[in-house]
Amino acid sequence: MSHAIRVLATGGPEVLQWEQVPTPEPGPGQVLIKQAAVGLNFIDVYFRSGLYKTPLPMTPGMEAAGTILRLGPGVADLREGDRVAYASMPLGAYAEHRVMPADRLVHLPDGLSFETAAGMMMTGLTAQFLLHRTYKVAPGDTVLIYAAAGGVGLVLCQWAKHLGASVIGVVSRESKVALAASHGADHVLLAHEDIPARVRDITSGAMVPVVYDSIGRDTFEASLDCLAPLGMMVSYGNASGPVPPVDISQLAAKGSLFLTRPSLVTYTAKRKALLSAAEALFAVVEKGIVRIEVEQTFPLRDAAEAHRALEARQTTGSTVLLP
Known part of the structure; x- marks a missing residue:
């Protein structure tokens, strides 16, 4: 078993509930990730509040970094143990473990921490x-x-x-x-x-x-x-x-x-565009041209508190949720 934030009905931050859930299994073209850090973004608020529509119940979040635990059938360019990051649909990042389409993942350079990656991908x-x-x-x-x-x-x-x-x-x-x-x-x-x-x-x-x-x-x-x-x-x-x-x-x-x-x-729909954008981003961060400021961290189970701070404009830089 694992844990995730679940939303049963749209509304304020109080609808973000920490629940025990089955650990998912990767299907064809997917991988199972043990998530080390999850990014908080305003788009998460839009889905939670119902401004952006999605079927319920759902687990919010589009950005995280972690380690691949298992590969589904047909995954060729990733390996168990790879450090990866993403900023992409489908929703579901507010979780300790999740499956993701392999073609939405990028390899994380060794010099970048999981927290930095989760604060910079989106x-x-x-x-x-x-x-x-x-x-x-x-x-x-x-x-x-x-x-x-x-x-x-x-x-x-x-x-x-x-x-x-x-x-x-x-x-x-x-x-x-x-x-x-x-x-x-x-x-x-x-x-x-x-x-x-x-x-x-x-x-x-x-x-x-x-x-x-x-x-x-x-x-x-x-x-x-x-x-x-x-x-x-x-x-x-x-x-x-x-x-x-x-x-x-x-x-x-x-x-x-x-x-x-x-x-x-839209801009990263094609994998070639995603990889090119990620390469450019990693380059400016590793060279020190762009500094990623993770100014706030919250336990993932306290995602509601993080949403309140974000909506009150009490945050600066990036906010990361830690499973």
Whole structure:
């Protein structure tokens, strides 16, 4: 037997229940993983609350790192004892043991701990596609990054700075300013400020070619107003709630803007793309270009407490759950 967090009905953090469950067996193309560390991400909140729909009961979580215990039939490029990590569907990471499709796993470099891996796969792979594929950041660009002291935000700030961009970060409170600044943000704004006005001052009226916005409803309009003509609005999260229906004519009125709602699932759907993104992420982390900050850890059984802290914006960097 094993243990996992189970959700029988969607709702608040209290629906996350620690239960004894059978240890699963890997089927064709799958492996059984003994999980050493599990990543906490806002997408877990979306599934738990019912914003994102999934059949119930379910075990949440899309990110973890651990050791392969058993191989299912047809798995050729992995071995028992391999250290692996993932950030992928299907749900089920909040567990001591789980099965995963072998083609969704990547080998973990020896120099990276399980905790670091669980704190970087979702955030790091997301940052990789946002900076290199959704909008290809180039030297001299000025980029605006919301939640700049959060898990994805800290990686985005560091990586964008390495690519030669000038980085404007937005944080929710004064206590997070220094953290964002120490991770590459050239300017750090507070969320209660008039963000478009501040961006106008910083850029001498030019505004920015891209906004990375993980907040959603509360910041969407301001984000559009920060963009230069032909700029790209990248809405990749809903921390404050989903963005209401959009009148697309305002994109024309504000400068023929582009709007996208990307997801990691799509950008890593092909294994070649997943491996390429992971290779790029591991390279910048191992070289010290991007520092992964696991700022909080919780026992996996206390996942509800971790969700409360995340939703209250009491966390910085990455949060990891330990089975």
